[in-house]
Amino acid sequence: MPADDTTRGRLWGGRFAGSPDEAFDRLNDSLPVDRRLWPHDLRGSRAHARMLGAQGIIPAEDAASILAGLDQVGQELGSGEFVFQPGDEDIHTAVERRLTEIAGDAGRRVHTARSRNDQVITDVLLYVRETLEAQEGLLAELMSALLDQAESQIDSILPGYTHLQRAQPVRLAHHLLAYVAMFDRDRTRLRIAWAASRDECPLGSGALSGVGFPVDREAVATELGFERPSANSMDAVGSRDALADYLHFAAQLGVHLSRLGAEFVWWSSEECGFVEVADSFASGSSMLPQKKNPDAAELARAKAARITADAAGLGGVLAGLPLAYNKDLQEDKHFLFDAIDTLDLLLPAVTGMVATATFRPDRMNDATASGFLAATDLADHLVRSGTPFRRAHEIVGALVSACVAAGHGLEEASADQLAAAGLDPDDLPGLTARDSVELKQTRGGTARRPVVDALDAARTRLGTWA
Amino acid sequence: MPADDTTRGRLWGGRFAGSPDEAFDRLNDSLPVDRRLWPHDLRGSRAHARMLGAQGIIPAEDAASILAGLDQVGQELGSGEFVFQPGDEDIHTAVERRLTEIAGDAGRRVHTARSRNDQVITDVLLYVRETLEAQEGLLAELMSALLDQAESQIDSILPGYTHLQRAQPVRLAHHLLAYVAMFDRDRTRLRIAWAASRDECPLGSGALSGVGFPVDREAVATELGFERPSANSMDAVGSRDALADYLHFAAQLGVHLSRLGAEFVWWSSEECGFVEVADSFASGSSMLPQKKNPDAAELARAKAARITADAAGLGGVLAGLPLAYNKDLQEDKHFLFDAIDTLDLLLPAVTGMVATATFRPDRMNDATASGFLAATDLADHLVRSGTPFRRAHEIVGALVSACVAAGHGLEEASADQLAAAGLDPDDLPGLTARDSVELKQTRGGTARRPVVDALDAARTRLGTWA
Amino acid sequence: MPADDTTRGRLWGGRFAGSPDEAFDRLNDSLPVDRRLWPHDLRGSRAHARMLGAQGIIPAEDAASILAGLDQVGQELGSGEFVFQPGDEDIHTAVERRLTEIAGDAGRRVHTARSRNDQVITDVLLYVRETLEAQEGLLAELMSALLDQAESQIDSILPGYTHLQRAQPVRLAHHLLAYVAMFDRDRTRLRIAWAASRDECPLGSGALSGVGFPVDREAVATELGFERPSANSMDAVGSRDALADYLHFAAQLGVHLSRLGAEFVWWSSEECGFVEVADSFASGSSMLPQKKNPDAAELARAKAARITADAAGLGGVLAGLPLAYNKDLQEDKHFLFDAIDTLDLLLPAVTGMVATATFRPDRMNDATASGFLAATDLADHLVRSGTPFRRAHEIVGALVSACVAAGHGLEEASADQLAAAGLDPDDLPGLTARDSVELKQTRGGTARRPVVDALDAARTRLGTWA
Amino acid sequence: MPADDTTRGRLWGGRFAGSPDEAFDRLNDSLPVDRRLWPHDLRGSRAHARMLGAQGIIPAEDAASILAGLDQVGQELGSGEFVFQPGDEDIHTAVERRLTEIAGDAGRRVHTARSRNDQVITDVLLYVRETLEAQEGLLAELMSALLDQAESQIDSILPGYTHLQRAQPVRLAHHLLAYVAMFDRDRTRLRIAWAASRDECPLGSGALSGVGFPVDREAVATELGFERPSANSMDAVGSRDALADYLHFAAQLGVHLSRLGAEFVWWSSEECGFVEVADSFASGSSMLPQKKNPDAAELARAKAARITADAAGLGGVLAGLPLAYNKDLQEDKHFLFDAIDTLDLLLPAVTGMVATATFRPDRMNDATASGFLAATDLADHLVRSGTPFRRAHEIVGALVSACVAAGHGLEEASADQLAAAGLDPDDLPGLTARDSVELKQTRGGTARRPVVDALDAARTRLGTWA
Secondary structure (H helix, E strand, O other): OOOOOOOOOOOOOOOOOOOOOHHHHHHHOOHHHHHHHHHHHHHHHHHHHHHHHHOOOOOHHHHHHHHHHHHHHHHHHHHOOOOOOOOOOOHHHHHHHHHHHHHHHHHHHOOOOOOHHHHHHHHHHHHHHHHHHHHHHHHHHHHHHHHHHHHHOOOOEEEEEEOOEEEEEEEHHHHHHHHHHHHHHHHHHHHHHHHHHOOEEOOOOOOOOOOOOOOOHHHHHHHOOOOEEOOOHHHHHHOOHHHHHHHHHHHHHHHHHHHHHHHHHHHOOOOOOOEEOOHHHOEOOOOOOOOOEOHHHHHHHHHHHHHHHHHHHHHHHHOOOOOOOOHHHHHHHHHHHHHHHHHHHHHHHHHHHHHHOEEOHHHHHHHHHOOOOOHHHHHHHHHHOOOOHHHHHHHHHHHHHHHHHHOOOHHHOOHHHHHHOOOOOOOOOOOOHHHHHHOOOOOOOOOHHHHHHHHHHHHHHHHOOO | OOOOOOOOOOOOOOOOOOOOOHHHHHHHOOHHHHHHHHHHHHHHHHHHHHHHHHOOOOOHHHHHHHHHHHHHHHHHHHHOOOOOOOOOOOHHHHHHHHHHHHHHHHHHHOOOOOOHHHHHHHHHHHHHHHHHHHHHHHHHHHHHHHHHHHHHOOOOEEEEEEOOEEEEEEEHHHHHHHHHHHHHHHHHHHHHHHHHHOOEEOOOOOOOOOOOOOOOHHHHHHHOOOOEEOOOHHHHHHOOHHHHHHHHHHHHHHHHHHHHHHHHHHHOOOOOOOEEOOHHHOEOOOOOOOOOEOHHHHHHHHHHHHHHHHHHHHHHHHOOOOOOOOHHHHHHHHHHHHHHHHHHHHHHHHHHHHHHOEEOHHHHHHHHHOOOOOHHHHHHHHHHOOOOHHHHHHHHHHHHHHHHHHOOOHHHOOHHHHHHOOOOOOOOOOOOHHHHHHOOOOOOOOOHHHHHHHHHHHHHHHHOOO | OOOOOOOOOOOOOOOOOOOOOHHHHHHHOOHHHHHHHHHHHHHHHHHHHHHHHHOOOOOHHHHHHHHHHHHHHHHHHHHOOOOOOOOOOOHHHHHHHHHHHHHHHHHHHOOOOOOHHHHHHHHHHHHHHHHHHHHHHHHHHHHHHHHHHHHHOOOOEEEEEEOOEEEEEEEHHHHHHHHHHHHHHHHHHHHHHHHHHOOEEOOOOOOOOOOOOOOOHHHHHHHOOOOEEOOOHHHHHHOOHHHHHHHHHHHHHHHHHHHHHHHHHHHOOOOOOOEEOOHHHOEOOOOOOOOOEOHHHHHHHHHHHHHHHHHHHHHHHHOOOOOOOOHHHHHHHHHHHHHHHHHHHHHHHHHHHHHHOEEOHHHHHHHHHOOOOOHHHHHHHHHHOOOOHHHHHHHHHHHHHHHHHHOOOHHHOOHHHHHHOOOOOOOOOOOOHHHHHHOOOOOOOOOHHHHHHHHHHHHHHHHOOO | OOOOOOOOOOOOOOOOOOOOOHHHHHHHOOHHHHHHHHHHHHHHHHHHHHHHHHOOOOOHHHHHHHHHHHHHHHHHHHHOOOOOOOOOOOHHHHHHHHHHHHHHHHHHHOOOOOOHHHHHHHHHHHHHHHHHHHHHHHHHHHHHHHHHHHHHOOOOEEEEEEOOEEEEEEEHHHHHHHHHHHHHHHHHHHHHHHHHHOOEEOOOOOOOOOOOOOOOHHHHHHHOOOOEEOOOHHHHHHOOHHHHHHHHHHHHHHHHHHHHHHHHHHHOOOOOOOEEOOHHHOEOOOOOOOOOEOHHHHHHHHHHHHHHHHHHHHHHHHOOOOOOOOHHHHHHHHHHHHHHHHHHHHHHHHHHHHHHOEEOHHHHHHHHOOOOOOHHHHHHHHHHOOOOHHHHHHHHHHHHHHHHHHOOOHHHOOHHHHHHOOOOOOOOOOOOHHHHHHOOOOOOOOOHHHHHHHHHHHHHHHHOOO
């Protein structure tokens, strides 16, 4: 019988001669990555040990020793006193190694009816669940900041763009609420990922085929907050669907943050000038003394590519893997943790950037004062008098051409120009930006009433988040 | 007023001089891609025109002419008689052009209170919804084929693998049920994407800010089967979330099909020989007369990368786009349609491959007859006699080493070898594959009872699909 | 002996009973994709047949019949007379089937000492080579259009941006030459991919192990324009490196086109107004009569995500495939052809957009007339008088803050403001945009001389392209 | 004048009031990522300062102080004594801050005629170059290990597979040489990336437009080992092409390592048994005492998805970015460093795994002893007697069918079976694996002579690496 079960990297030893090669050890070592899982590993081990004791699979006193030992391990890890050893190839090994040092043979019993395969994925699911609960709060804060700005800017009107060309005037509040709508859908995805992460408890699946002891899987699942024990052991240890669901949520949220970031970059250009990012969310230049750069917005724009790559990367690792567990699955954490950390950094920074930004209604007014933002309203006006829309569109198009050639906007169209286009100069609708937005009265439109309604609805909905 | 509103590519003309450049035209032309949307475009236009008439926004007789005209357009498109014109830059343009030829000024009124921006995304959502409803059926057929095979092979036992090394014996039915579990989760994702595709009706959002007519958005939404009109016009025309949800579903399903494909490739190798793909799902070699290649399985393995790339590609297009509509969004259909077509090809082929495959229990028996598949059961046996698991693991590890050195499996371990490992040769558990699987009795395990239970549950669940 | 070797999908038949399943057939059918390879398939078969005849592996008269038959097949394919049959699962099968109809037993000899595995990759390499030669011309035209615009705008000065904030003035020519520099590197990548595509000729590798006939591989390689026959048969049929090199070229070019597209979108906004895209490269809106959208620029911006996805997708298909040929490799063409087609559409459209764009030096002048673009020059001025740069940077930073607070640009700084910042109002450098650009005299800088030098060098370099 | 230029995160201060927000600071802080660049930052600063002194842009004694100060900074960083301060937002800031503490006003002069924009990309290029030089050595060691194994196994013959079905026998050496051929192409890509990384020196490009001092760019470029100064300042600070070239090299190498990994996983299955990974490159199972898992091979298989994602991610960040520098570019290092670190871990581990693996010619013999590996040779035999290949293929196909039905291999075909297929039992070729491989005599084939030639050529080529 091996005297020493803590040979470097060979806790599970037995059939192996010698030590692992150093190059292999470096490649195989996942401790720097999975170390963060220690609270979840302890939580899972506690539930497992308690059940083993309750079922009489291990002696009750051993279960108690394990629980006490895990407390001590947790205290050491929490306080930073824990000393990792060279053979600790992952956090699970480290915890069991230390537990055994503390609790002796009881520690050697904690892995009864368990495999690292079901243990690891359980830990990760607990961590994903906890992460999502925290990130739901971060997301709510961002939405709240957007709603605050929208509320305070309810009467600011700026150009709405399609193809980055001025198209029609919109309320700034309406524009910001578009992002609230996106983030609201992201919250739905968050809840879906959360449900996926707590659906089935893998513990009890063993290495791949189940376990040979009368475990109480329901008890473990309940204690750990899962809906139920997993239905198929091979699936439980070999699938990473809940992580993919997390990454889908994260990637979509990343895309929305990226669009909001791009919007702020564009709005804060001197050319637009619709927003000024606070000094505390901007940076300067090492060479250009005058620069004030909207770095947070740019980083928000850039990070979507990173999270999208994480999601695709996980797909790439999983594709083509036969069942059940393959070491390739260890790469899942790289993608998952990178996306989590990225959102943890990004969400508060974007929230802060939004909350502290100064909008510039004066610049918005300048940008909507003249031009062609009312062209569609003019066409609609003709439609109301009976002209088929397609013809009205052409008529106004021709008028726009004439104005462009003459170098002015619609608001300066001469009676001759209007008449040439078949318009009655004495029967024109109001063409200001405010006139225009107030025409869009139905649900989802940019007039004051539907926007106020939408703001209220969003507030209410946000308020109901638990 | 322009005399001819069907200038090549310039239906919307007015402010443009001349024709588009040919190179631009080729780049901009989306008709070959979006042509498939014609039934959904007609459906959307019908609902829109009916509402315009009902609200008195256009004359009732014009609404009737439009509906009749759309019927004719639909008949022409359905029968293949429809003649596309050079200026038909997309299916929406083509339909309106033809409608106007048929219905005159009534046709010129169909686009009142509508933009291509809200029209396109409505059409796409209708198409996604319809696709998902069809693909749910395809997925059910695949699951049904797997359940049939599982049922008929309930007592076949083969090696379960981790790291592609034989680990523990499992029932083939258990192994196949792992895929059923994956596909069941994919169906959940399908339902989520379906709900996303029918949540909000974009029609009525106009180009970006809403519309200037008293449209009845609820009526249109209801007729088109959406839950409600969209809450924010800029979001409605500029977001592609439901497509991303579809692609997430498709990518995850792709990954699972890829794993099943890899499994069949591996099982159908001469080395395993656990399955033989039917002649009707295999292909030969142009040079090697003896070859029978599991092409369907290989293509299933390969296609996940394609769908994953589609999902990542859509994310790449969307990232960093300020609101509201940008032409970049036109690329969404490339990724969406490619993923849809890929699944439409793949699902029936994989279903057929599974349904017609011949499993080889004899080869499975050979593969489980000797070796070390019972090693954990032996360790568990020691645990039951009081040995801590970690020590039991080491003891059996040492015994395995001895057997490997001696060139035989556990089942041939001599009394001396057993004794050297501290095992009592007279108190050994059964070590056959059947003994082993029957030890895994809890939910999710591979013993006969839980597998039969899981089969029944899966059947029931599948039967409840609408 | 089978009487009919053209059973649906079973040209290679022999060991197969029955026909392929229809679902499998649809999945397996690559003809719609690989049909475009017919000229290269014929070219490869000609070289192969000629060599077989010359080496006496097949009778000389059979070689002649094959060559004549291939001519006829080519004539039929070129003219559109060729009738594809249900069993033609790919272009290679179709050609051999038709050749055999024409040339009888001679046709049945063309596949001697050849496999579809070495045949397919040879065809694809010939196609990639031809594509690259054509795309080098397209790329040269784009660079030429940029050089023409740069030359005609040599004295136009606009703001250069970092973080989309005005940073320092630059010559428009300098800005455009930055893209010429990127495309010049893309041409290097194009040449690298071209060299990779014509390095080793796979023909003669057989299915995977070589061929059992005294083939003259050098002769075939030479006739087909390769450098040499491939060095390893398993590598030759199983690798897709040259395609990956093509996709790397395409993806990088795509990124550069995307950046140029984004630049044009930004410059053509009303806010910038530095460029106006020609009517022939713009499109209108179905609802907004005034819109003129830079669609070509937006599509250029969007397509990079598509090509990047293609490159990643191919990597995903190849990863984890053991040797030698696997059916998965058939998916290579999806990614390759999509990238090729995308560039074939995009390059001429972007070239046309650039060539026909109207730049607006007046708007550029407006944008550089006031503000803080000269801040660094002012700091540099202090440095020249002995102030350490970091202090000079701070001094000018404080001055900028004072000007911002006072609501004017550097050019309107009062003597008091200057003095407060420690600047001597009587010893200030010129602060106009022209002053600023002329300070950047070293290679790569934006002063007139280095820009003219760079233009000349780019012209010369472009002129030397074959 | 600001008294303190080391305000938290605001070294460049001047126009900013207050401190950055903590959330922004965390997001913006790149020190943990770019810290590794310190040696390259010092190297670049040394060359820059030396040039500034030589050109008289700063006093010679200040240049000397800077050089001495940089030596001290380097000593502190190298020894771990360096104390980072809260305001050190990146390594470049940290170095200048410390330098200024040491050298006072001389330190404040080091950034004369330089921007972080040209500084950062110069540092990164130096680091990429150095990395590639080191990884070329790692790659050579891997190829050397493969050649050693190939040489020692020159007469081992195993089944070659297509579609993972046994196709034709090949020499193990031939199979391993296929990987050598792939890695040889990767080395070409490595050299291309290396040339790209040392082509143009960005220093002297300033923030984006060049610098306003008479810098000697050639001197700096030469000292830093670049071919020449960059030709366009905006391109130099805004492009990341050399990083993309690195990632292309890394992704392709990753794909090849992934395939080799998959091969080893497959070969080391009990089903194949062609190779046994050394204990020092395998790991055990926490639950299954008998397991010996080829973890290094699995991780090699998995990591390709990670590097492919890195490459795609960088493309995603760059796409759609207008010139010149945008903060988004800071994300480049995430992808670059992750790929570099992955290869640094993977290459030595795969080399060690290959070098220490034990091949099992006995298992290979068993696998080639019977079956249908000689089917093509038999068809070729008929061809040599005048049968057209396509007919010969069918004849042998029918014979294979008969043998399969009768449950034996080709080598046991009865005279009746042979005669029924039109074969003369008295005129059959040798059908052993050795007979088969020896028929493939031309370049690239698997007979002994061409394989020995290929081995020699590969050795020679490897030997010529510098």
